[in-house]
Amino acid sequence: MRLFKNGSIVSEDSPEPKRGDVLVDEKGIIQQVAETIEGADGTRTVDCSGCVLVPGMFDLNVHSREPGFEHKETLASCAEAAIHGGVTGLVLMPDMAPPVDSGNLVKSLQDLVSEVSPISMYVSGCLTKQRRGEELAGFSGMASRGAVMLTDADHEVPCPDLLRRCMEYAKDFDLLVTTHGDTPALTKAGAINEGAVSYRLGLPGIPAISQEIALERDMRVAQHTGARLHLQQVSTANGVKSIASAKEEGINVTCEVSPYHLLLTEEDVEDYNTHFKLDPPLRRQSDCDALVQGLIDGTIDAIASNHAPHTEFEKSSDFATAPFGVSGLETTVLAIFDHFISREVFGWDLFIKKYSADPRRIVKLEPVKIATGEKSQFFVFDPNGMTTISRDYLKTKSPVSPFLGKTLKGEIRETVV
């Protein structure tokens, strides 16, 4: 038995933390939650004075890299990083080698996960075979094996007709269709948001319309087919506007934003730092503002880190050549706390809703709660602590992060799973 004593419990339902002690048994089931619990003999007590107990986060957008790219990340290191970052459940993107585009591959990935991961890693499948955007992947097999969504990850389904068939077909299985919002003909070899900074640095730009047009297209196809659509990594103010109006029209759409797009801008790409090279690219301050607003007003449903590990060596090439993506599982909670919660832009309740409860609901899972009888999935967070994001701190194989070397407010003491 373990007793988490003298802490406060936060949830999506209440802006104020509530005093609460939590008793967890050997099987990881929460035995009791009460204002004060006295530890019996043999109970290990964890002093949580000054700390909050936070329901485990759920990340909708994680690239585990295994199988196929184990030099970047493995399922084991990914799980370790997630736990270290307060994330107790996540959805694996299907862009491994081979891409997860059939029921058998879903099954074999689930088997791999169950061997190495102490936390729930849900599997997504591809929309099209090999993510090539040419023909439908094996939807029924993937659905029956329990794939929680279908997505070609950062590949756009290029043909609107094919996307339409995907959505029509996915609807039969009540599968969530997830897209990344990109117009390759506009993105081309772009490496950074198109604008003043891309001009100054002389890098090929990716215009905002590249994502905006794709979002619009995907939402219209979803409207036309009645399918459920989830949009990943919304990055622009216009995108938020489109989604808000689509929701008003009753289109069955949800969307996510990354912590990076909420709090960093293109201006941060100083000195060609590839740790700021993201897909979609970091945009302008006005976009950040609109995204934060969208998160608060409900237009944006979820925060997802788009944990996309690459080796430091891969990232150490020139900006245009370096791959897109950074690791995110271990820094999302800290970054959001530092930038928003500690500055009272929004509270734990909104954050838990957007990074724990609603992401689970999007893939039809029950949100986790810190309550009697529940499986323990929470973490102990010290709002007065400080965390320096160093190579040593990070458990991911990819110490590539815009926050590398920075000190963020707050400290994740322990994640209980």
Add this chain to the structure above:
Amino acid sequence: MSDTPDITTEEILTSQGIEDAIAVLAAEIVSRCGDQNLAFVGVYTRGVTLARRVADVLAAKGKDCSVGTLDISLYRDDFDNRGRDLPKLNSSNVPFELEGTRVILFDEVIFTGRTVRAALDALADYGRPSKIELAVLIDRGHREIPVQPDYIGRKLETELCQYVKVRFLEDDKKEGVFLVTEK
């Protein structure tokens, strides 16, 4: 040029002294060179001033003598050791045919001789004078290479820890030769 406990400055030549030394140089040059086709080349910065002053003295005696200028920065052998002071280059200007000309090279002070070596290299890239000689206002000794002046305004016994500062009105807004000793 105020003295501190560690640095002492001694005036070796006043402006009158400089004038006298220049007169000595001019007289010696006239006596040795006679009517030969003669040109002066001054090494930047004060060598140029010295050359011009001597030329002025000769001009007053009715002997015209053109003065060229030479920046030897690009010929120095200590380019790697340039420290925080970045060398500002000057345009060298040798506006006369060197072939068949007797050239007198001017520098204000001769010390190790390395500047003169660089100047000789530089001058060679402009042409082949019939003869090159060296005139200095001050010879303070301590040569590191076998180069000796032909015309000397004033010879000075110095220590290695000392240095000789020549100041000309044209370049420095004051005039005089000073021996500075750092302890």
Add this chain to the structure above:
Amino acid sequence: MSDLTPRKDLLDIASLSLEEIEYIFENAAPFKQLFQRSVKKVPTLRGKTVLNLFYEPSTRTSSSFEVAASRMSADVTNFTVSSSSIVKGESLLDTIETLQAMKSDYIVIRHAAAGVPGLVAKHTRASVVNAGDGYHAHPTQALLDSMTLREVYPDYEGRKVVIVGDILHSRVARSTATLFNKLGIEVGVLGPGSLVPEGRHDFMKRFDSWEDVFDWRPDAVYLLRVQLERQEGQFFPSIAEYHKMYGMHSERIEKMRQLGAYLMHPGPVNRGVEITDEAMGYEKSLINTQVENGIAVRMAVLHWLKPETDKD
């Protein structure tokens, strides 16, 4: 003199102080004067090695650096990586390792990707000179352009220059315009909307036609080279149309003559595209002076930069 300390690398124009820029110009003039001598060489960099590392072919820039280095008695190694074997990002770091082992004192680098010279500079003790990276910067071009303009306009401040052509893909436009701006020279741009990006420097005044340009009474017109391969990108309908809209021909030269405006071009010129044969003969063309000044400026840059040594 206070801010003037030796630098290891020259990567862009933006980071240069006015004092440094002035210093380079002041030293470039004596270097240029050396070209009048029969012996154009000085021994300054004797025993030093300059590596010309070109990932994009450019005979002109590479030769200009080679001549500059040779005239300072450096040993020059030319290392051109053909465009057919585009080097991947991964191997760039390996290349840097190799370069480091070769113990060059100066590395002159051109690369299609912006930021590569900076990356190389971080990993090597040699002084790195950016000879053009992506659309980012071409600092020695900017220096030679400004030197050329200052020679004809000693009172350059407040003078007006129009840059014509592909601003979007031009590192020349970026660096040269930035330097002109630093020197107090007004900069205008003329070109099709598809090649004059919105995010450009806000000091660049945009013109829509030659009429507007001439009404502005520019002191010089700077034609950019039309990258013919951009045609694939369909940035403008045809070469003929580009020439008609933005090219320099006799009629426009006549207008230039009336204004007394100088003509500049970074080379190599596409005759019949951005400029006609007749216009090439314009008496106030500075194109050849730009080439000559390019060598002088590059000598001044090599003279200025200070590689790290074992002693550092």
